Every structure is written in C-alpha cells, then in structure tokens.
Amino acid sequence: MTLSRRSIATLPLLASLAVARFSTTARAQGAAPSVRPVNTPGEGAVNTWLLIGSDGVTIVDCQRTVPEGEMVVAAVRALNRRVEAIVLTHEHPDHAAGLQVISRAFAGVPIMASAETARALEASKPAMLPLMQRIFGPAAPTDFPAPTRIVRDGETVTLGGRSWRIDEHGPGEAQSMTTLYAADAGLLLASDLVGNRVTPYLLEGLTGQWLEQLERVRARYPSGTVALPGHGTPAAFGLLAAEQVDYLSAFRGMVRERLRDGAWSEAARARVVAEAEETWPGWPTVVPIPTLLAQNADAVARELGR
Numbered sequence: 001m002t003l004s005r006r007s008i009a010t011l012p013l014l015a016s017l018a019v020a021r022f023s024t025t026a027r028a029q030g031a032a033p034s035v036r037p038v039n040t041p042g043e044g045a046v047n048t049w050l051l052i053g054s055d056g057v058t059i060v061d062c063q064r065t066v067p068e069g070e071m072v073v074a075a076v077r078a079l080n081r082r083v084e085a086i087v088l089t090h091e092h093p094d095h096a097a098g099l100q101v102i103s104r105a106f107a108g109v110p111i112m113a114s115a116e117t118a119r120a121l122e123a124s125k126p127a128m129l130p131l132m133q134r135i136f137g138p139a140a141p142t143d144f145p146a147p148t149r150i151v152r153d154g155e156t157v158t159l160g161g162r163s164w165r166i167d168e169h170g171p172g173e174a175q176s177m178t179t180l181y182a183a184d185a186g187l188l189l190a191s192d193l194v195g196n197r198v199t200p201y202l203l204e205g206l207t208g209q210w211l212e213q214l215e216r217v218r219a220r221y222p223s224g225t226v227a228l229p230g231h232g233t234p235a236a237f238g239l240l241a242a243e244q245v246d247y248l249s250a251f252r253g254m255v256r257e258r259l260r261d262g263a264w265s266e267a268a269r270a271r272v273v274a275e276a277e278e279t280w281p282g283w284p285t286v287v288p289i290p291t292l293l294a295q296n297a298d299a300v301a302r303e304l305g306r
C-alpha cells in the first residue's frame with residue numbers, strides 16, 4: 001500500500017477520530033474512561049497518550065522537546081482533571097525528553113517507569129543531553145528527571161479510570177519496553193513494541209531481540225486487541241505485530257544479501273536504502289533524522305556481522 005504525502009499528513013487526525021470513537025462508546029455506557037493522543041504531525045511524529053478518567057488523567061510518554069512538552073501540558077490543563085501519573089514506556093528521547101517540562105508543570109506527580117527504563121534513561125544522559133542541545137538548542141531539555149515510581153512486570157495499576165497490566169518486554173526497539181494492557185477494554189498502549197507504517201529506529205542494533213520479543217508477545221494479547229502505538233495510528237495489535245515482524249525480517253534480509261556480496265560498503269548501504277524506499281514508500285520516520293534509513297542499514301550490518 002502506498003501512502004501519499006497528504007494521507008500521511010491526515011494520519012494524526014484519523015488517530016483522533018479512531019480514539020474519539022472509543023470515547024463516545026464509553027460515554028454512551030455511562031463510563032467515563034477515554035484515551036486520546038497528543039502529537040505534532042509530520043516526520044518524527046510521536047504519540048503521547050492521555051488516559052482520561054472522570055476525575056483524573058495520566059500522561060503516557062512525554063514528547064521530544066520543550067515546546068512539545070508544553071503542548072502536552074496545555075492539553076492536560078484543558079481537561080481540568082487531577083494529574084495522576086506520568087508514565088515513561090522506554091528511555092528514548094522522543095518519549096522522555098519532554099519529561100522535564102511536564103514534571104515541573106505537575107510537580108509531585110509520580111513518574112512511573114520500569115527499573116530498566118530508569119537505568120537506561122540515566123545512562124543515556126552524558127551522550128544524549130549534549131546531542132539534543134546541539135540539535136534543538138533551547139528547545140532541548142537540560143536534564144532527564146529520574147522516575148520516582150518503579151513499576152514491575154505483571155503489576156496492575158489504575159490510571160484514567162481503567163485497570164492496566166504493566167508488561168515489561170526487555171530489549172528490542174530500545175533497551176527496554178513497557179506496555180500497558182487493559183483487558184476489559186481490549187486496549188494495548190504498545191509504545192514502540194510496534195509502529196503503524198513508520199520507518200523504525202534500529203540504531204540500538206537489537207533487531208534480533210526485537211523479533212524474539214514480537215514472537216513472545218503475539219500470543220500474549222487476544223485477537224481484537226487494539227494497539228495504541230508510539231508512532232502512527234491505532235490498529236489491531238495482531239496486524240501491527242505481523243507488519244513489524246515483516247519489516248524487520250525484510251530489512252535484515254536486504255542487509256544480509258549485501259553482506260553476502262562482500263564487505264559492507266557505501267554502495268551496499270545505498271542499495272539497501274533504495275530497496276527499503278521502494279518497499280515502504282513514503283513511510284514517515286520515527287525520528288527527524290533525514291538519513292535514518294542509511295543509519296539503520298549500518299546498524300543492522302554491524303548487528304548481523306557480529
């Protein structure tokens with residue numbers, strides 16, 4: 001399927017509509033909980049998910065920059081509800097860098113994350129904070145505040161008027177990945193366990209572990225589960241998981257093919273980039289790096305060459 005530029009631009013709107021349908025159903029049944037995305041459309045778009053109950057709201061992931069964090073703060077303030085918690089699903093800056101401005105705006109609100117995410121976030125500071133300052137200038141945060149409430153695999157938390165199971169998936173797209181599952185609503189806050197037709201970030205060099213992770217989780221959520229991804233619009237989890245497996249397997253295949261031809265080279269990289277652009281035309285990138293595909297190819301070549 002080919003997505004035109006225009007249809008990519010309308011994806012966030014479609015996401016809002018899809019989620020608005022959940023909200024309408026919930027209201028019609030007299031229950032208040034709803035889920036709503038906050039994002040800035042375009043390349044590198046990332047979803048913050050607001051879990052909205054009758055008297056409280058939880059913020060899942062925090063955007064990439066100070067202005068985007070402020071956008072989340074404004075969206076939350078407009079709801080006129082107590083802020084219950086801020087949740088970080090993993091350590092990557094597109095989900096964590098807005099935490100500083102959001103946690104300052106809602107001081108004292110628990111910052112939830114797994115122990116693995118807390119560790120990886122702290123460990124990323126020396127390289128990531130200066131890099132972000134160089135790229136974003138004053139729009140970059142000066143620190144990544146530490147999570148204050150460590151969540152564990154299998155723990156149940158009540159957020160936004162719903163009960164969610166915390167699932168910790170370990171390394172894959174990031175050093176760790178936490179998802180939240182509401183069995184009664186059939187909703188999975190999937191974060192970057194799966195994306196929806198986006199060019200993924202593979203620079204961790206963990207595509208093999210990501211595939212193993214996807215193999216483990218495919219049976220874990222019943223069919224009919226709707227995934228609310230970190231990038232792209234909501235869709236059936238089974239479909240997004242299958243597409244993510246296809247993408248990673250195919251991309252690894254493209255790199256492996258070139259490695260078989262000889263040593264990794266600029267020509268090999270260019271060939272993989274061209275093949276990927278042809279296979280997944282117009283898929284927006286999850287980070288605003290124009291050379292993401294080339295960097296992904298290098299990272300996967302290193303991973304496969306090990």
Ligand SMILES: [Zn+2]
Nearest residue numbers: 094192230286
């Ligand atoms: Zn992401």
